[in-house]
Structures are given as structure tokens and as C-alpha cells.
Amino acid sequence: MNPSEAHASLAAIVGSGHVLTDAGAQAPFLTDWRKQYTGSALAVVLPSRTEEVARIVHWCADRRLPIVPQGGNTGLVGGATPDNSGRAVVIATRRLNRVRAVDLTDNSITAEAGVLLVALQEAAHNAGRLFPLSLASEGSCTIGGNLSSNAGGTGVLRYGNARELCLGIEAVTAQGEIIGAGADGRVRGLRKDNTGYDLKNLFIGAEGTLGIITAATMRLYPQPRARITTLAAVPSPRVALQLLTLAQGLLGESLTAFELVSDLALTLVERHFGRRSPFDRRHAHAVLIEISDREDQAHATRALESLMQEAMRQKLIVDAVIAQSLQQSREFWQLREFISEAQAAEGRNIKHDIAVPVSRIADFIESTDARLKSAFPGCVLITFGHLGDGNLHYNVAAPAGVEPHAFDKNKDAVNLIVHDSVAEHGGSISAEHGLGQLKREEIKRYKPAQELAMMRAIKAAIDPLGIMNPGKVL
Numbered sequence: 001m002n003p004s005e006a007h008a009s010l011a012a013i014v015g016s017g018h019v020l021t022d023a024g025a026q027a028p029f030l031t032d033w034r035k036q037y038t039g040s041a042l043a044v045v046l047p048s049r050t051e052e053v054a055r056i057v058h059w060c061a062d063r064r065l066p067i068v069p070q071g072g073n074t075g076l077v078g079g080a081t082p083d084n085s086g087r088a089v090v091i092a093t094r095r096l097n098r099v100r101a102v103d104l105t106d107n108s109i110t111a112e113a114g115v116l117l118v119a120l121q122e123a124a125h126n127a128g129r130l131f132p133l134s135l136a137s138e139g140s141c142t143i144g145g146n147l148s149s150n151a152g153g154t155g156v157l158r159y160g161n162a163r164e165l166c167l168g169i170e171a172v173t174a175q176g177e178i179i180g181a182g183a184d185g186r187v188r189g190l191r192k193d194n195t196g197y198d199l200k201n202l203f204i205g206a207e208g209t210l211g212i213i214t215a216a217t218m219r220l221y222p223q224p225r226a227r228i229t230t231l232a233a234v235p236s237p238r239v240a241l242q243l244l245t246l247a248q249g250l251l252g253e254s255l256t257a258f259e260l261v262s263d264l265a266l267t268l269v270e271r272h273f274g275r276r277s278p279f280d281r282r283h284a285h286a287v288l289i290e291i292s293d294r295e296d297q298a299h300a301t302r303a304l305e306s307l308m309q310e311a312m313r314q315k316l317i318v319d320a321v322i323a324q325s326l327q328q329s330r331e332f333w334q335l336r337e338f339i340s341e342a343q344a345a346e347g348r349n350i351k352h353d354i355a356v357p358v359s360r361i362a363d364f365i366e367s368t369d370a371r372l373k374s375a376f377p378g379c380v381l382i383t384f385g386h387l388g389d390g391n392l393h394y395n396v397a398a399p400a401g402v403e404p405h406a407f408d409k410n411k412d413a414v415n416l417i418v419h420d421s422v423a424e425h426g427g428s429i430s431a432e433h434g435l436g437q438l439k440r441e442e443i444k445r446y447k448p449a450q451e452l453a454m455m456r457a458i459k460a461a462i463d464p465l466g467i468m469n470p471g472k473v474l
Helices: 003-014 023-030 050-063 117-126 143-148 237-254 263-273 297-313 326-337 339-346 358-375 404-424 449-462
Strands: 043-045 067-070 089-092 099-103 108-112 166-173 211-219 226-234 255-262 285-293 319-322 353-355 380-386 391-397
Touching: 003 043, 003 050, 023 043, 023 089, 050 067, 050 089, 050 166, 050 211, 067 143, 099 117, 108 117, 108 143, 117 143, 143 211, 226 237, 226 297, 226 326, 237 255, 237 285, 237 297, 237 358, 255 263, 255 326, 263 285, 263 326, 263 339, 263 380, 285 297, 285 326, 297 319, 326 339, 339 380, 339 391, 353 404, 358 380, 358 391, 358 404, 391 404
Parallel strands: 043 089, 067 089
Antiparallel strands: 099 108, 108 211, 166 211, 226 285, 226 319, 255 285, 255 380, 353 391, 380 391
């Protein structure tokens, strides 16, 4: 493939200013967020319409060129980074950035794949509705990327992950055909549609390996009349699970978030971002609880205070601070949301995004902690995550006095201990980050062979040329 001819052909589709060929211009698209993977590309192309995406894919398919779809490039498993062959065309969706429709009667919003998550939240808010998907990267991640990785975030307990929030998708297939598009620019989105295989759910969570999501219709919800947040110190993750059960019984669907945070995680946030815990003394673990109330702030406050009083009576919590203002609530959330950045500032650590049944989280933490401390004395375990839906970010850092890069050589052994324990507890080695390049080989150890065979058969049927994001997931 002559690069100049390729660039001219792609420029004829999207305009010369939207085909990036210079190394400097391409650089931000060729390295993943964690800077673990760097590739090269024939071109980085930025289409602005679904029809342009279809033409680019069709052009690539004719030439059997690999395609790497990319949203905000905030993924953590190298799923949006090309290989080093220099043959790939990166299709970045950030110019597909229009909110096409808001339907208040249907409680839905239709947005293109490149719309930032925070912009989608704001569009819903301005229409008097709530779009509940919320992630630490919401200022830079896109809804297309969220769907391609089936993002979770902090509201899964109440609202579900990206898959549950999606009513329909518009996508470009590996042959350059458009599916799911409505005549009026909306995307077909029904709450009930039992007309055969649910094709949208093949694309959601597929990490761009089957096609490219270009737009989606997403669920909206009424805005809560009040939100209130508390940070409660608990003796252990096992007791935190008892508190979760109590909270669900007393609060019902108003319980929207239940996040576990270890003291080690809070210490890192304090060290690198100056955000201090509201407690007077240190506690091994805390849970961040948020409720969304349909009545008013006073009703929400009474409900949360009643929960805290009963939890104290049952000795499930040792201290608690209820946010007294919106600003203080934001500060509580910042303690949780800055953990990943604080870890990065501290130095390399071995990260895990795992899920186990909620009832088995405490067993998993206790047994896996013990195995790791026995194998690697002094290792630092930084545990936090979405306790309410069984998703933990279970990270292992170097012992005191050991350089993080030196400890990183133990990554394979650490991963084996953690992932074997996940399997023993009936869990998944990837809860919300996906497989990408990072876990593509690892999944073979834990996914049943017949399930992997079915996945390969689906891939071969939908992308027979194997051009859609090759080297990822499978």
C-alpha cells in the first residue's frame, strides 16, 4: 500500500485536515492511557458522520487493512492501540460528537459515539433528566468507548452498566454497512423487541472487534430531588457486606452507590492530592454511600441518618460523616475518584479489575491477601471498588524499600495468584475494563474452551477478514 495514495483516498472521504499522517499529530492516538502500549498506523482518520465511517471501513475492507476504532483513548487494557506493523487505520470518533435527540416522553437520548460522557450527562441534566453512567474519566471518555467496553462505574448498583442503559445502537459493520439507523437520525431504541438475536449486545463490550458503534440511544431517568452522601468507617470488608445488606433493606432503590475504599488508598490520595479523610483517626476501611431521593433533602437526610443509627447499633460502623453540603459531597467523591491517579503518582503497581459474587468478596480478599503476603512478604495491597456490584480494583504494590519497576517483574506470578483466586470464587478477571491486549492471552486460562470457540465463531461470521481491531480480546 503506497502511503501517499492511501492518504489521498482517505482525505477524499473526510477532508485532508482530518487524515493525520505526521508522527507528531498521530502520537496521542498511538499510545494508551497507561502508556503500556505504543503502536504505529498508516493513518489516523477523524470522520464526522456515520456515512464517512462506513466509507472508510469499506475502503479498508477492500484492501484488507486492519482497523482500530478509538474513542477518548482512556482504556486501561490497550484495546484502542494499534500494533507496530504500520498498516492499521485508526478511526477516531471524536468528531462524531452530536447529541441527535432527547425524547422526554420516551426518557431517552440519542448521541453519537464521540460525545464525551460528561457532555451526555449535561445534555440530560439540561433537559431535566438524569443519565446515570458515571466514571472517573467522564471528562475525556466517550459514549462509544463506554459501550464498546461495557463501562460500569459507580452507579451500577442502582442503574446497571452501559449495556443495561443502552436501548439501541447504530453501527458500521466490518463490511462497511450501516445497521440500526433510523430515517430521522435517531437510533432504533426499544425497551421490548423480541425479534430474534439481540445484535446490539454483540457490539456492546466487544471492544471494536466486530464493528464500530457510531451512535446509540440511551435510557434517561427522572432527576432525583435530593442526593446525600456519607463516608462510614467499617472494621472490615466482611462487615461492609453486612452494612450493604442493611442499606438495601432500609433504603431500597434509593441506594445508588456503595463503594469500598481502603485506608491505604485514602493515604495515597492525601499524599499526592492533599485530599484529607474527614475522620479524626485512621480506619482500615471505609464505604462511600450515596442515596438519591425522590422527595426532598430532608427526607433523604432522615433516611441516611436512620441507616447510620441502626448500623451503629449493630456495630457495623465505627464512625461516619454525612456530607453537609454539595461541596462536601464532591470532596468525598474525590477521595474515591482520585485513587487511580494517586496510585500512578506513587509508582507502578500490578492492577486487577476483578468481579466475584457480592457474597464472596470478603472471602476473596481474605484468602488472596494471605496468599500474596506469603508469596511476596511486605507487598502493599490497595483495595477499592464497587462493593455493591462485586467489582474490585485489587492492586498490588512493591514492599517498602523495593523499587516499583523491580517489583513489576513479579507481575505474572502475582496475576496467577489473583486470577486463580478469582476463578475459585466464581468470578471474572475483567469486570469493567475489558480484555484488550492486556488480558487476551490470560483469558484462555479461565474461559471455558467451548465459550472461547463460540466467541471465535461469532468473530469469524461477522468479521471474516479479521480486520476489526485485530489482536484484541481474541
